Amino acid sequence: MAEPAIPETTPAPRARRPEDGDAPIPLFAVWELTMKCDQPCQHCGSRAGHARSAELSTNEVLDVADSLARLGCREVVLIGGEAYLREDIHAVVGRLAGHGLRVVMQTGGRAMTVERARKLRDAGLTVLGVSVDGTAPIHDELRGNRGSHAAAMRALDAGAAAGLLLTANTQINRLNMGVLREIAAEIRARGALAWQVQLTVPMGRAADRPEWIVEPWHVVPIIDTLASIQREAAIEGQGKGWIFDVVAGNNLGYYGPHEALLRSRPGGQEAYWSGCRAGISGIGIESDGTVKGCPSLPTAPYAGGNVRALSLDAIWQHGEAIGFARERTEDELWGFCRTCYFAPYCRAGCSWTTHCTLGRRGNNPFCYHRVKELEKRGVRERIEKRRNAPQEPYDFGLFELVEEPLGAETASPTAGDAPRRRLPIASD
Amino acid sequence: MPSMVLCPSCKRHVFPRETSCPFCGLAISADPGAAPPSPTPEMSRGQRYLVGAAIVATVAVAAGCNTKPARDPNDVQTQEELERAHQKQMDEEQERHPGGGPCVNNVCPPYGCVFPDEACDILRV
Numbered sequence: 381m382a383e384p385a386i387p388e389t390t391p392a393p394r395a396r397r398p399e400d401g402d403a404p405i406p407l408f409a410v411w412e413l414t415m416k417c418d419q420p421c422q423h424c425g426s427r428a429g430h431a432r433s434a435e436l437s438t439n440e441v442l443d444v445a446d447s448l449a450r451l452g453c454r455e456v457v458l459i460g461g462e463a464y465l466r467e468d469i470h471a472v473v474g475r476l477a478g479h480g481l482r483v484v485m486q487t488g489g490r491a492m493t494v495e496r497a498r499k500l501r502d503a504g505l506t507v508l509g510v511s512v513d514g515t516a517p518i519h520d521e522l523r524g525n526r527g528s529h530a531a532a533m534r535a536l537d538a539g540a541a542a543g544l545l546l547t548a549n550t551q552i553n554r555l556n557m558g559v560l561r562e563i564a565a566e567i568r569a570r571g572a573l574a575w576q577v578q579l580t581v582p583m584g585r586a587a588d589r590p591e592w593i594v595e596p597w598h599v600v601p602i603i604d605t606l607a608s609i610q611r612e613a614a615i616e617g618q619g620k621g622w623i624f625d626v627v628a629g630n631n632l633g634y635y636g637p638h639e640a641l642l643r644s645r646p647g648g649q650e651a652y653w654s655g656c657r658a659g660i661s662g663i664g665i666e667s668d669g670t671v672k673g674c675p676s677l678p679t680a681p682y683a684g685g686n687v688r689a690l691s692l693d694a695i696w697q698h699g700e701a702i703g704f705a706r707e708r709t710e711d712e713l714w715g716f717c718r719t720c721y722f723a724p725y726c727r728a729g730c731s732w733t734t735h736c737t738l739g740r741r742g743n744n745p746f747c748y749h750r751v752k753e754l755e756k757r758g759v760r761e762r763i764e765k766r767r768n769a770p771q772e773p774y775d776f777g778l779f780e781l782v783e784e785p786l787g788a789e790t791a792s793p794t795a796g797d798a799p800r801r802r803l804p805i806a807s808d
Numbered sequence: 809m810p811s812m813v814l815c816p817s818c819k820r821h822v823f824p825r826e827t828s829c830p831f832c833g834l835a836i837s838a839d840p841g842a843a844p845p846s847p848t849p850e851m852s853r854g855q856r857y858l859v860g861a862a863i864v865a866t867v868a869v870a871a872g873c874n875t876k877p878a879r880d881p882n883d884v885q886t887q888e889e890l891e892r893a894h895q896k897q898m899d900e901e902q903e904r905h906p907g908g909g910p911c912v913n914n915v916c917p918p919y920g921c922v923f924p925d926e927a928c929d930i931l932r933v
Contacts, residue, residue: 637819649814652821721830722821725812 477504489535578629636748
């Protein structure tokens with residue numbers, strides 16, 4: 381039987397190479413250029429809308445771009461709000477591309493015309509990533525914006541017409557977890573090469589909608605479905621020169637039977653979750669100059685400094701909150717994760733997800749392996765909201781983990797009187 | 809930290825020190841440099857894809873050719889319910905703001921005619 385051809389790929393810029401060694405290097409930056417946004421997304425983690433009162437000036441942004449290049453960054457993803465709403469966006473893209481960095485823009489795409497996409501490409505943009513969070517009614521519900529889905533589709537078309545590489549990303553929640561195949565088909569039909577999927581985390585406005593957040597045990601059917609989509613895409617992609625790549629985001633895992641499939645490039649099985657890379661290979665920058673180890677992390681506990689007060693180099697090297705993942709051990713793990721077989725490698729998965737859900741990192745119920753292990757004991761976990769978010773950018777509330785028998789009638793995520801075993805709640 | 813090893817049988821990751829897979833029991837080679845043994849003669853990547861496809865097709869047929877993932881009965885809303893709720897919300901908003909008010913669910917960012925060259929009427933909430 382003939383071996384199907386797996387397309388040749390070049391190493392991803394963000395991937396750590398042998399010559400990088402183990403030293404922390406911000407290989408991959410996600411940069412919120414502005415908080416200004418043209419959509420009122422109801423699950424937005426940063427509560428974007430208006431620009432911040434003190435966003436970085438053009439000169440300050442260009443200085444940060446130079447610093448990123450100097451620190452060894454190889455890929456920058458520009459986000460917002462909407463990054464294209466900055467008037468100096470072409471200068472920023474051009475500066476980064478001029479340093480040889482791969483420049484990506486992640487967008488809701490509402491105003492991404494062909495002309496705008498072409499100008500960005502001419503400035504040096506390589507990849508356009510469009511957020512697609514469901515079929516039209518679901519997407520528009522999540523975005524709080526009728527016509528948003530149609531605009532996202534037009535954005536993909538505009539990117540294709542401009543010759544940009546196209547990707548899409550989806551936040552998975554209770555509204556869209558049943559239409560993953562439909563989303564994949566839609567974005568594939570419009571030319572998306574890759575699809576990054578991750579769970580909606582109760583941060584920002586999403587923290588105000590606990591009924592949208594998946595229960596921990598939902599991750600098994602979600603991941604099984606994604607793996608099925610990837611396998612089918614691998615078969616369908618034979619002979620076409622590329623294979624549609626389903627990419628598990630950092631908060632979707634961990635260590636189930638599809639771990640290698642969803643974390644490796646199509647045809648490979650080399651990758652698996654190896655712990656939070658915040659401040660090790662990743663860096664996040666907010667539009668007022670605040671620097672974090674990962675763009676998704678809540679600001680208050682993870683701000684390592686501001687480029688208006690310190691150089692980016694100094695923050696990267698010495699910012700205490702930036703480097704939390706560099707030296708941490710299994711000692712910070714708690715709950716199920718503390719006793720898990722995978723603890724030395726996993727360290728409780730995504731720090732952002734755990735901190736925003738349970739109040740501190742170190743225990744992650746949104747885990748394939750954990751759900752299956754609990755299933756053997758005849759139980760499962762669900763989350764109950766205990767505290768509201770304070771309505772600030774990148775804020776979060778607090779949820780409590782509740783263990784219940786398998787197949788128990790699902791209670792509201794905000795219900796609080798069910799007679800079930802309550803697991804320890806986090807306290808700082 | 810040494811790389812984990814992928815069990816060729818159950819596709820779970822295991823520590824390189826393991827002599828057998830803790831999840832399926834398959835014997836794992838003690839030599840981390842050697843390819844782990846397979847419970848069956850190794851298939852090529854193409855063969856694995858085809859076997860996978862056959863399994864997918866079989867499951868689809870067995871499930872009445874319904875390739876849509878089954879919705880869990882505990883899901884909050886069916887799509888029809890969601891569409892009805894969405895339409896109701898949009899209609900209520902329209903009643904409150906006949907001219908197309910800017911706020912949705914009390915969130916009022918400066919969306920609207922962001923760029924002079926945009927066809928705002930197409931995108932207006």
